[in-house]
Amino acid sequence: MQLSDLISDIGRRARVASRSLSNLSTETKNAILRAMADELLVREPAILEANAKDVAGATDRGLAPAAVDRLKLTSARLRAMAEGVRHVAGLPDPVNEVLDAWTRPNGIRISKVRKPIGVIGIIYESRPNVTSDAAVLCIKTGNAVILRGGSESLHSNLAIAEAMQAGGVRANLPADSIQLIPVTDRDAVRMMAQMDEFIDVLVPRGGKSLIEAVVSNARMPVIKHYDGVCHIYVDETADVEMAARILINAKCQRPGVCNSAECLLVHRDIAEAFFKTAVPLLAAQGVELRADEESFKQLAALEYPSLARATDEDYKTEYLALILSVRVVPELGAAIDHVEHYGSHHSDAIVTEDAINAERFLNEVDSATVYWNASTRFTDGAEFGFGAEIGISTDKLHARGPMALPELTTYRYLIRGEGQIRE
Amino acid sequence: MQLSDLISDIGRRARVASRSLSNLSTETKNAILRAMADELLVREPAILEANAKDVAGATDRGLAPAAVDRLKLTSARLRAMAEGVRHVAGLPDPVNEVLDAWTRPNGIRISKVRKPIGVIGIIYESRPNVTSDAAVLCIKTGNAVILRGGSESLHSNLAIAEAMQAGGVRANLPADSIQLIPVTDRDAVRMMAQMDEFIDVLVPRGGKSLIEAVVSNARMPVIKHYDGVCHIYVDETADVEMAARILINAKCQRPGVCNSAECLLVHRDIAEAFFKTAVPLLAAQGVELRADEESFKQLAALEYPSLARATDEDYKTEYLALILSVRVVPELGAAIDHVEHYGSHHSDAIVTEDAINAERFLNEVDSATVYWNASTRFTDGAEFGFGAEIGISTDKLHARGPMALPELTTYRYLIRGEGQIRE
Numbered sequence: 001m002q003l004s005d006l007i008s009d010i011g012r013r014a015r016v017a018s019r020s021l022s023n024l025s026t027e028t029k030n031a032i033l034r035a036m037a038d039e040l041l042v043r044e045p046a047i048l049e050a051n052a053k054d055v056a057g058a059t060d061r062g063l064a065p066a067a068v069d070r071l072k073l074t075s076a077r078l079r080a081m082a083e084g085v086r087h088v089a090g091l092p093d094p095v096n097e098v099l100d101a102w103t104r105p106n107g108i109r110i111s112k113v114r115k116p117i118g119v120i121g122i123i124y125e126s127r128p129n130v131t132s133d134a135a136v137l138c139i140k141t142g143n144a145v146i147l148r149g150g151s152e153s154l155h156s157n158l159a160i161a162e163a164m165q166a167g168g169v170r171a172n173l174p175a176d177s178i179q180l181i182p183v184t185d186r187d188a189v190r191m192m193a194q195m196d197e198f199i200d201v202l203v204p205r206g207g208k209s210l211i212e213a214v215v216s217n218a219r220m221p222v223i224k225h226y227d228g229v230c231h232i233y234v235d236e237t238a239d240v241e242m243a244a245r246i247l248i249n250a251k252c253q254r255p256g257v258c259n260s261a262e263c264l265l266v267h268r269d270i271a272e273a274f275f276k277t278a279v280p281l282l283a284a285q286g287v288e289l290r291a292d293e294e295s296f297k298q299l300a301a302l303e304y305p306s307l308a309r310a311t312d313e314d315y316k317t318e319y320l321a322l323i324l325s326v327r328v329v330p331e332l333g334a335a336i337d338h339v340e341h342y343g344s345h346h347s348d349a350i351v352t353e354d355a356i357n358a359e360r361f362l363n364e365v366d367s368a369t370v371y372w373n374a375s376t377r378f379t380d381g382a383e384f385g386f387g388a389e390i391g392i393s394t395d396k397l398h399a400r401g402p403m404a405l406p407e408l409t410t411y412r413y414l415i416r417g418e419g420q421i422r423e
Numbered sequence: 424m425q426l427s428d429l430i431s432d433i434g435r436r437a438r439v440a441s442r443s444l445s446n447l448s449t450e451t452k453n454a455i456l457r458a459m460a461d462e463l464l465v466r467e468p469a470i471l472e473a474n475a476k477d478v479a480g481a482t483d484r485g486l487a488p489a490a491v492d493r494l495k496l497t498s499a500r501l502r503a504m505a506e507g508v509r510h511v512a513g514l515p516d517p518v519n520e521v522l523d524a525w526t527r528p529n530g531i532r533i534s535k536v537r538k539p540i541g542v543i544g545i546i547y548e549s550r551p552n553v554t555s556d557a558a559v560l561c562i563k564t565g566n567a568v569i570l571r572g573g574s575e576s577l578h579s580n581l582a583i584a585e586a587m588q589a590g591g592v593r594a595n596l597p598a599d600s601i602q603l604i605p606v607t608d609r610d611a612v613r614m615m616a617q618m619d620e621f622i623d624v625l626v627p628r629g630g631k632s633l634i635e636a637v638v639s640n641a642r643m644p645v646i647k648h649y650d651g652v653c654h655i656y657v658d659e660t661a662d663v664e665m666a667a668r669i670l671i672n673a674k675c676q677r678p679g680v681c682n683s684a685e686c687l688l689v690h691r692d693i694a695e696a697f698f699k700t701a702v703p704l705l706a707a708q709g710v711e712l713r714a715d716e717e718s719f720k721q722l723a724a725l726e727y728p729s730l731a732r733a734t735d736e737d738y739k740t741e742y743l744a745l746i747l748s749v750r751v752v753p754e755l756g757a758a759i760d761h762v763e764h765y766g767s768h769h770s771d772a773i774v775t776e777d778a779i780n781a782e783r784f785l786n787e788v789d790s791a792t793v794y795w796n797a798s799t800r801f802t803d804g805a806e807f808g809f810g811a812e813i814g815i816s817t818d819k820l821h822a823r824g825p826m827a828l829p830e831l832t833t834y835r836y837l838i839r840g841e842g843q844i845r846e
Contacts, residue, residue: 374840417797
């Protein structure tokens with residue numbers, strides 16, 4: 001079979017599945033999810049065997065040990081995966097929630113009701129647990145899902161997807177509700193992106209070139225999970241200790257994720273005091289600083305051990321590492337301008353004791369999540385209390401910021417009348 | 424200046440304008456709208472003169488008299504346009520509405536707040552009043568707007584956009600908040616569609632080839648205002664008089680619009696009785712029927728004056744004229760299958776006295792608006808009580824069905840803390 005026929009066949013099957021799926025009761029869907037979790041455990045030997053192939057392949061290709069470890073499944077990790085599936089079964093089902101209802105003067109009753117989107121395409125490059133995490137959220141919300149994972153975890157992903165589909169079918173999951181594209185080259189992504197007849201939305205999670213392949217080809221809506229060039233702005237009246245604590249948390253707690261800080265902006269009048277407090281903490285964490293001229297002088301005077309000049313490119317860069325760009329600004333407006341110009345509109349924070357400045361920052365910084373006196377690391381479905389997340393949307397439409405079950409639904413207007421016609 | 428430079432310059436200016444616009448108070452925005460309305464009236468001579476050029480051009484090119492009439496502005500039509508702008512000034516402002524707010528166990532307070540999207544591109548082909556209708560809704564919601572209208576109304580559109588921008592500026596509208604692309608060839612559309620750096624969403628309203636040019640080129644989200652292949656399904660237990668009244672309204676009241684019916688589905692067991700009632704009414708309206716084999720026989724027996732066989736293509740066609748495709752179905756499920764297969768997921772109605780059948784239709788037909796015992800013609804912002812509409816979205820994400828002011832906004836999460844960090 002040609003690749004294009006394979007992909008469109010998968011799309012056609014998903015569309016058929018989605019029609020049955022969309023009308024399953026919450027009880028049936030939850031039973032399906034529990035059966036999926038059971039099957040993941042039953043198939044432990046097969047899944048770990050498939051995973052061993054991926055791990056061997058990755059080792060052979062010289063993947064970094066940390067990356068190989070992220071790829072690796074163990075009995076404990078598989079149990080955690082099944083537990084994650086069970087957890088979603090326990091969450092409220094957003095489908096059929098009545099969002100609004102009203103009666104018009106002519107007597108027609110209008111209700112706006114949450115409904116499944118239809119078919120969701122998830123394109124990802126990361127660890128095999130995304131296969132189950134993403135699939136289960138789609139099924140919970142009555143959507144068919146087409147998964148396209150990365151090449152390094154193909155065997156694991158196939159084994160996990162097959163287990164979920166097979167387990168689900170025992171509990172009345174429609175055939176083809178969960179399908180994984182068994183081909184990982186970029187052509188498959190481009191073909192998915194053209195298939196707006198069968199896929200209602202694409203959710204790409206990954207690096208720049210993957211996102212670009214989706215965005216430049218997609219005919220359907222795309223909800224990108226893209227980069228986070230996040231800022232911490234230390235305002236003139238900041239509590240210096242608090243600001244240092246927030247900065248260290250935002251930069252160092254988990255530098256490889258999108259909600260970690262990449263740039264520090266400091267008001268000129270507090271820079272000296274702030275650097276005095278923050279420099280030993282940053283140095284202790286081994287953070288490399290890339291500084292503008294003004295902060296470079298001050299940091300050099302404090303003998304910061306790992307210091308370089310920042311380029312314009314630095315300020316646009318998501319390091320995902322223990323590197324921080326630094327800039328001194330003359331006033332709040334300049335900080336906001338910097339964030340708007342260089343940032344990625346993901347998560348940005350102001351640390352200040354001045355409520356007026358804080359509210360101005362909250363109002364004028366156009367990012368998915370904007371913080372006053374808290375770490376950007378809170379941009380996360382679990383931290384927001386959403387129970388589960390499909391990721392962090394860096395788009396503005398339909399879903400912005402942490403994206404949970406309700407964001408995997410659309411709505412319909414249902415109108416009930418007694419024969420009304422338009423005059 | 425090259426076309427591409429012109430378009431990207433317009434985009435860059437719109438982005439700058441959007442930053443100031445997004446923080447204007449409701450009072451300021453309403454004052455701006457009223458100043459725009461005033462200026463439209465002040466500039467009546469210039470606008471009518473520009474319009475006369477378009478009308479002359481259209482007449483020279485042999486445009487149909489009805490189309491020339493739609494293009495034509497009069498003193499009364501201009502006053503109605505200004506009145507429309509004033510009406511929007513009086514509507515509630517959705518910006519800064521708090522959609523949700525909660526406190527997490529760690530004390531951070533999260534609020535989800537409506538905010539402007541940024542820059543909205545409106546691409547349309549229709550009458551010059553769309554220029555003011557669309558611009559005013561964007562400004563009301565704090566968005567900059569880039570308009571690209573059709574070639575036949577270019578002079579009128581430019582004059583209207585200039586009047587609104589100039590009037591607005593007197594009341595503190597930021598420069599470049601309303602820009603109209605002065606070039607109407609398709610290349611300009613393709614360039615807009617590539618400019619995701621400056622345009623946050625495109626709203627195309629128009630025919631197939633315009634929509635296709637946008638969808639196949641767009642890098643940003645698109646909210647299509649596309650076709651309506653709408654159905655009336657007359658169920659076994661329908662009140663025949665009611666069903667005929669709804670059908671005539673949905674088909675004939677204004678056949679050229681997207682929420683008018685294009686296809687009649689009739690349950691086999693009621694077909695004879697229904698046709699007996701409906702046929703004289705349809706004939707009186709001069710409706711041409713395109714029937715499947717079963718209905719063709721019955722309609723021929725009733726000597727329907729304008730009758731043809733329906734092809735598969737007919738069932739997919741948005742006639743926008745007094746033509747109706749007809750099909751007899753053996754049961755409700757077959758009606759739903761037909762709607763799902765041939766329809767455009769816009770507006771579909773069931774007429775029935777059976778509540779269980781009605782609810783099944785409402786649940787299983789995946790259209791933006793689904794009706795029980797009411798005309799599809801109610802799919803309209805004003806009929807829904809929305810006060811104003813930018814159009815009818817035929818997409819599922821972000822906005823579906825009648826699209827009003829709230830759908831021209833996004834949201835941000837604003838988080839206020841006291842120094843919280845993630846553990």
